[in-house]
Amino acid sequence: MTSNQNKHDSASADSAVEAFVRGLDDKYRMLVILKSQLYGGRWEPMLEDLQNRLEGKPYIFKLANRIKDDVDRIAVLRAFEQTHNVDLADYIKLDSH
DSSP states (O other): OOHHHHHHHHHHHHHHHHHHHHTOOHHHHHHHHHHHHHSTTOHHHHHHHHHHHHTTOOOSOOOOSOHHHHHHHHHHHHHHHHHHTOOHHHHHHHOOO
8 A cells, every 4th residue: 555545545544533522412422421431431430320321230421321322332432543543532622612
């Protein structure tokens, strides 16, 4: 692959991430921010917290009344991050939404 092709692929990936971030509603954005600020940038501890709350076990943070909806949102966000090899928190901070 040439240097120009790498730059094009990188710009295309950045554009896809930025478009995805612009399309996120406040509930998704909040999950990304909480992941970054409360859970060390990792989804696993947040998901454990949600599961503990559902099971009546101690948990760190009352994330939302609709835990299952948040778990579904996290799955979407996590899959996007893995597919594009990004941390959406880097983009949410820069996004002026």
